[in-house]
Amino acid sequence: MAGIEISVPQLSKQCNASLILGVLSAGKKHGYQIALEVEERSDGFFKFNHGTLYPILHKLEKDGLIKGTWKQEGPKRKRKYYTLTAKGKRTLSEQRAAWRVYHQHLFHILGEETP
Amino acid sequence: MSRFAAILQRFNASIDLPQPTKSRILLELAADMEDCYQAYTDRGLDEAGADARVREKFDLDDEALTALIDLHQPPMKKWMDRISSQAQTRLERIVLALMLVVVGLIAAQTMGNARFFQQASQFVLPMVGIALYATVCGLRKAFALYVRQDHDIRRLRSGLALPLILSGVNLLIGALGYFWELLKNGDWAVLLASEQIYLLSLQEPATRHTSYLLVEWMTRNAATMMVCLLISLYTALIWVGLSSHVARIEQAETDFVLQTQRSESC
Numbered sequence: 452m453a454g455i456e457i458s459v460p461q462l463s464k465q466c467n468a469s470l471i472l473g474v475l476s477a478g479k480k481h482g483y484q485i486a487l488e489v490e491e492r493s494d495g496f497f498k499f500n501h502g503t504l505y506p507i508l509h510k511l512e513k514d515g516l517i518k519g520t521w522k523q524e525g526p527k528r529k530r531k532y533y534t535l536t537a538k539g540k541r542t543l544s545e546q547r548a549a550w551r552v553y554h555q556h557l558f559h560i561l562g563e564e565t566p
Numbered sequence: 567m568s569r570f571a572a573i574l575q576r577f578n579a580s581i582d583l584p585q586p587t588k589s590r591i592l593l594e595l596a597a598d599m600e601d602c603y604q605a606y607t608d609r610g611l612d613e614a615g616a617d618a619r620v621r622e623k624f625d626l627d628d629e630a631l632t633a634l635i636d637l638h639q640p641p642m643k644k645w646m647d648r649i650s651s652q653a654q655t656r657l658e659r660i661v662l663a664l665m666l667v668v669v670g671l672i673a674a675q676t677m678g679n680a681r682f683f684q685q686a687s688q689f690v691l692p693m694v695g696i697a698l699y700a701t702v703c704g705l706r707k708a709f710a711l712y713v714r715q716d717h718d719i720r721r722l723r724s725g726l727a728l729p730l731i732l733s734g735v736n737l738l739i740g741a742l743g744y745f746w747e748l749l750k751n752g753d754w755a756v757l758l759a760s761e762q763i764y765l766l767s768l769q770e771p772a773t774r775h776t777s778y779l780l781v782e783w784m785t786r787n788a789a790t791m792m793v794c795l796l797i798s799l800y801t802a803l804i805w806v807g808l809s810s811h812v813a814r815i816e817q818a819e820t821d822f823v824l825q826t827q828r829s830e831s832c
Contacts, residue, residue, distance in 0.1 A: 484601075500623075501598070501623055502630035505591070505595070506633035506634050509634060531593075531594045531597070
């Protein structure tokens with residue numbers, strides 16, 4: 452049994468966190484790249500408001516699921532890149548299972564086959 | 567200078583965090599805004615259009631800024647906010663923290679001394695009972711607020727005034743005990759003349775022992791009052807902690823109602 456459960460009141464927060472972890476599983480990215488990739492990979496279905504992006508990114512970093520590293524780009528420019536940590540990888544795999552369970556229950560009530 | 571200096575200035579003024587945390591957040595935002603701007607111009611948008619789109623996308627509202635502040639706020643500042651939302655300036659916070667630390671140290675040292683309790687009168691017993699009762703009531707209310715999350719607005723303030731009432735009752739018992747001990751021992755007159763007796767005993771080496779006796783007598787009487795003041799302070803702190811948490815819940819409830827009304831009227 453997965454250690455994470457999807458909670459309906461926290462749905463939006465958990466979904467955003469999963470999207471960020473999912474995008475970062477492909478490699479390091481900075482904040483804007485994460486938002487852009489979420490939007491592109493979902494064909495615009497998920498749109499990240501930057502107002503919600505940074506608090507979630509920083510919370511994930513504080514929880515040790517992602518790691519932020521500063522990199523010098525050019526003479527005056529510094530960028531913060533995020534990578535998935537080992538704990539983040541484990542959490543992502545638990546979240547995949549939790550979302551699957553959530554969908555099964557949802558579609559069980561909707562009366563259709565699980566996609 | 568960044569083309570988004572004005573918006574970054576606004577964030578700078580709104581984000582109440584120590585350095586370098588604040589600079590790092592602003593640096594991250596500034597770099598992402600530049601990237602976003604570049605992406606829009608690459609897609610064929612003119613400079614003014616790209617600028618406007620970036621400002622729209624990165625317009626962090628108060629909720630987002632508060633979330634960022636909450637995340638990065640040092641634990642000490644969070645603790646101070648919980649204790650007293652009235653202490654706003656840094657000086658007020660430092661003074662309040664120092665007071666609490668000093669009171670805590672004195673309480674630990676005094677209460678940890680068994681001889682101190684032997685010196686105090688029997689009035690200490692009901693006062694210790696009050697402290698225990700206030701602790702149980704405080705824990706019960708804290709369990710309802712923090713663990714059970716019982717935020718029903720009708721029950722929110724029930725039992726909240728009890729620690730404060732207990733603090734007042736404790737003060738009365740303490741004062742009563744203090745004066746009872748003085749009168750019982752017939753030392754009321756000695757108390758009034760204590761300074762003269764002390765000075766006299768210092769001048770006359772043969773009666774020097776009197777000064778030691780006098781100090782011991784005063785310590786004995788003061789012990790009851792010390793216990794009383796510390797317990798009153800302790801129960802009052804329970805009340806402060808709980809009532810500031812309740813005030814925060816009420817504020818959140820008000821904000822939610824106002825927000826709902828605003829969105830309904832839009």
